[in-house]
Amino acid sequence: MLTPHNQPFWFSEAIKKEGALKITPLDTNIDCDVCIIGGGYTGLWTALQLKLKQPTLDVVIIDKGLSGSGASGRNGGCMLTWSSKFLSLKRLYGEQEARRLVLASEEAIYQIRDFCVKYGIDAQIRIDGTLYTATNTSQLGASDSVIKALEANNINSWVNWSPEKVKKHAGSNRHISGMYSPISGSLQPGLLVRGLKRVAESLGVRIYENTAMDSVVEGLPALVKTKQGNITAKKVVIAINAWMPKKYPEFNKNIVLVSSDMMITEPVPELLQEAGLNDGKAIVDSRIFVHYYRTTPDGRLMLGKGGNMFAFNNKVTPAFDEASKYQKQLRNAFDSFFPLLNKTPIARTWTGPSDRSATGLPFFGHLNKQANIVYGLGYSGNGVAQTYMGGEILSSLVLELDNDWTRSGLVKGPLGAFPPEPIRWIGAMIVRNAIRRKENAEDCELKPLWIDKQLAKLANAAGKSDKG
Numbered sequence: 001m002l003t004p005h006n007q008p009f010w011f012s013e014a015i016k017k018e019g020a021l022k023i024t025p026l027d028t029n030i031d032c033d034v035c036i037i038g039g040g041y042t043g044l045w046t047a048l049q050l051k052l053k054q055p056t057l058d059v060v061i062i063d064k065g066l067s068g069s070g071a072s073g074r075n076g077g078c079m080l081t082w083s084s085k086f087l088s089l090k091r092l093y094g095e096q097e098a099r100r101l102v103l104a105s106e107e108a109i110y111q112i113r114d115f116c117v118k119y120g121i122d123a124q125i126r127i128d129g130t131l132y133t134a135t136n137t138s139q140l141g142a143s144d145s146v147i148k149a150l151e152a153n154n155i156n157s158w159v160n161w162s163p164e165k166v167k168k169h170a171g172s173n174r175h176i177s178g179m180y181s182p183i184s185g186s187l188q189p190g191l192l193v194r195g196l197k198r199v200a201e202s203l204g205v206r207i208y209e210n211t212a213m214d215s216v217v218e219g220l221p222a223l224v225k226t227k228q229g230n231i232t233a234k235k236v237v238i239a240i241n242a243w244m245p246k247k248y249p250e251f252n253k254n255i256v257l258v259s260s261d262m263m264i265t266e267p268v269p270e271l272l273q274e275a276g277l278n279d280g281k282a283i284v285d286s287r288i289f290v291h292y293y294r295t296t297p298d299g300r301l302m303l304g305k306g307g308n309m310f311a312f313n314n315k316v317t318p319a320f321d322e323a324s325k326y327q328k329q330l331r332n333a334f335d336s337f338f339p340l341l342n343k344t345p346i347a348r349t350w351t352g353p354s355d356r357s358a359t360g361l362p363f364f365g366h367l368n369k370q371a372n373i374v375y376g377l378g379y380s381g382n383g384v385a386q387t388y389m390g391g392e393i394l395s396s397l398v399l400e401l402d403n404d405w406t407r408s409g410l411v412k413g414p415l416g417a418f419p420p421e422p423i424r425w426i427g428a429m430i431v432r433n434a435i436r437r438k439e440n441a442e443d444c445e446l447k448p449l450w451i452d453k454q455l456a457k458l459a460n461a462a463g464k465s466d467k468g
């Protein structure tokens with residue numbers, strides 16, 4: 001349970017800015033055209049795109065807590081595109097669709113920025129690019145094949161930087177090479193999600209917080225049941241992310257909940273300036289469960305690391321709402337990247353569940369073949385920009401449009417499955433520990449054990465840069 005004391009940093013900053021918090025729970029039975037369950041980025045972008053396409057539509061959002069209290073208010077705020085996933089996209093959906101999706105993910109960066117400018121959301125968006133780096137020799141060349149494929153398709157935005165330039169602009173001597181793309185950057189996730197909520201309300205979307213969906217009774221119309229009242233809706237959108245497999249166990253095999261652990265320092269603007277960290281670029285290394293970091297406009301440094309905690313049977317336990325249990329590892333990673341900042345106090349740590357799919361990509365579809373109930377999840381730690389695309393997909397499905405989004409392979413439901421429990425959890429622990437041993441050996445420029453390398457390949461099947 002989130003309280004003002006354990007709220008993830010971004011979310012509490014955003015809530016503080018709102019002043020007196022006005023929470024409206026549902027307290028009666030209501031009707032609407034579209035009921036969206038889940039008030040994170042996916043639910044909000046869907047509502048906003050519905051209202052922009054069809055302003056008269058009566059749209060309701062319900063959230064079991066505060067809108068944005070899930071992954072959307074606690075992520076790292078790194079706005080990354082799908083260019084690094086081109087090969088996975090091509091394998092799953094064909095070259096043409098993969099090309100379209102990479103370009104759409106790049107456009108999403110600018111669409112989010114333009115939307116925020118238009119509607120006065122100050123989400124501290126800085127489109128200063130991304131650096132994918134290598135921090136040891138075994139990571140060198142990790143992106144070569146995808147860059148070659150992007151080049152062959154005329155959609156490559158990545159350029160090789162010299163090791164000196166990488167070290168200078170990443171603020172750390174640990175990086176020994178890097179690729180830079182200007183199409184990406186960072187934002188303050190809590191300010192974005194609460195800003196989207198405010199704009200949605202101003203466009204007439206009714207948002208009920210502290211209102212959990214208990215069940216959805218299928219039919220025309222459908223009935224969304226909550227403890228406080230029922231919502232009769234012509235169309236329903238289910239956008240509950242990490243909580244989906246528990247409500248709908250049929251998705252249990254398609255999703256694994258993996259933590260991303262985060263830390264943020266107190267403001268040290270002069271030290272960051274000295275280190276060369278003076279913009280909003282996202283920096284991501286080439287591990288399987290990557291380290292990623294970036295600064296904030298007020299001179300803090302945030303560092304995240306995925307892959308520490310796996311939820312047994314996809315249960316979102318209270319541990320996901322607490323300070324990170326991996327503070328020591330975060331601190332060690334931070335100190336090894338930035339030895340000169342090793343006295344910098346940590347302001348807060350937190351964590352959250354990422355919905356890792358078997359393909360590393362989200363999937364969308366109709367629930368139980370119901371034409372009026374749609375869902376989407378599985379962003380796998382890459383959702384800040386991609387949920388904008390999720391909004392395009394889900395709003396197009398709701399409006400029954402025939403367009404690139406409703407024809408996309410992404411709307412064909414889940415592709416690929418994980419083994420059942422308890423094999424899955426035990427397997428995840430074996431693979432996670434093998435990855436740790438392999439990457440520790442590589443950090444020391446030692447040869448990892450053959451078995452650890454083979455096991456690590458199982459986690460790497462869907463491609464790089466997943467932060468969950």
Ligand SMILES: Cc1cc2nc3c(=O)[nH]c(=O)nc-3n(C[C@H](O)[C@H](O)[C@H](O)COP(=O)(O)OP(=O)(O)OC[C@H]3O[C@@H](n4cnc5c(N)ncnc54)[C@H](O)[C@@H]3O)c2cc1C
Pocket residue numbers: 037038039040041042043062063064065066067068069070071072073074075076077078079080211212213214239240241242243247259260261262304351352353354377379380381382383384385386387467468
């Ligand atoms: C710690 C962490 C770091 C991350 N870092 C990055 C990053 O740097 N860059 C990046 O691109 N992506 C990142 N991600 C991923 C990104 O945050 C997510 O993909 C994205 O926020 C998903 O948005 P969503 O709206 O689908 O889900 P959420 O934001 O989780 O929204 C789901 C909502 O549904 C509500 N809900 C659940 N059950 C019910 C119910 N029964 N009834 C009503 N409401 C319900 C929840 O309260 C929640 O508000 C990170 C994720 C985590 C957890």
